Amino acid sequence: MGDNVRVMTRKSVDDPGRPPGIVLSAATSFWLPVPPNRVFDFLRDENSRNEWDILSNGGVVQEMAHITNGQDTGNCVSLLRVNSANSSQSNMLILQESCRDTTGSFVVYAPMDIAAMNLVLNGGDPDYAALLPSGFAILPDGATAHNGGSLLPVAFQILVDSVPTAKLSLGSVATVNNLIACTVERIKASLSCEPAA
Template sequence: MSNNDWMRVVQLQVTWVEHTQYDESAVQQLYRPIVNSGFSFGFHRWIATLQRQCECLAILMFSSIPIEDHTALSQAGRRSLLKLAQRMTNDFCCGVCLSSARKWDGLQIGTLGDDVKIMTRKNVDEPGEPPGIVLSAATSASSIPVSRESLFNFLRDERLRSEWDILSNGGPMQEMVHITKGQGSGNCLSLLRASAVNPNESNMVIPQETWTDPSCSVVVYAPVDVQSFDVLMSGGDLAYVALLPSGFAVLPDGYHTSFGSGLLKGGNRPGGGGDRQGSPLTVGLQILVNSLPTAKLTVESVETVSNLIACTIQKIKSAVPVA
């Protein structure tokens, strides 16, 4: 049975009823056009998500999964890596919003302004996170003046991470594993490793999951120490691999949005003569600022994380190729 045959088998008829209420004053100005268009909470976005998930499942059900592997991972190791990526993406989403899955405390620091949202939590004995004080910083940059596809491809390219990522050690990263998870080339799971002058100095690996559909493009990654990763690949408990995921979400370009053939299309800015506004970029970082859960959070730690996220955005704006 081919992928297309499988997709036809699982086609369902869905009756969709929508009723959404939200406080527009709580929506950042950058995203109000896409919210007001009905796309953010509308069925177009959910259908795009369901379609992407079906494509992923269709490929994973077949034994001939396209895999480029330079580490000789076992089939069980690959499944563990896929499960790790799923948890990584879920934890990233919990870290950039007030999710009930994680108990975050919001911080109000006057010097940071309203553009950066800072949250903190103390982890004592919860598996899946390193113990200590964790900070989550998230912000949305004004539209980057390139297409969503160009920005997405730039962020997910391991050869270009040195342009913006301090984890790259100033050089390109090596892709050790590449697992395709959908029809598009951007829907995949990669295992990256930073370059090092001495190979023994590189003591961490970076799982990275990327996906794109008509609603959004996402890049999520998290550093994992080699020892924990080796235990996971040997069949160890996934829940005890400590992760603090960071990443990016790129929305479609254009000031207004309209729908055609189920896809999101760019529109024109009122009075702007149809000028392209670029791609809105949301950045989320999660960082362990102190390994002692009993320690006190300092203003200096918060400002350091805020400066890091601002510096990352500036580096991306300077380095991304304008198309």
């Protein structure tokens, strides 16, 4: 990744399934000399999440539910719980979907609080569970998913202010830019240390 991070803002007002306020989206893409299947398995696995996910604050991530979608166990929807030493994040859940086929794969996730998840699980209207998905597409750069490299587009969405009329600060842009840059560097560092499959 160079310094080519694209940033966009939008105001969310009365938008079902999205929190009200100013949402900042940032995206970039980068290349890894690692086969796509290894990248996919690394990003979707809750046991390696604290190696790259800054928002988990190095806490232990536990899979609470796993719903397989197809023959490949990697194609699933998971409910993850972050057990962080930071008490402010102890109520955070992550709803994650991962999917792969011969053309590529993706890992998309969204933080969710326990109260919102309980509302949905008890038959409540899912439009009241505000989600801001972030994640990765993993595209093969080689003959097969078992060799060659991977191209990874990555995008984050963050609620920077819960007031839709608020003005965006340069600090918010710097924060999301730093978040995406640190995530990319952590992924590169972790996968470059892994032994070849």
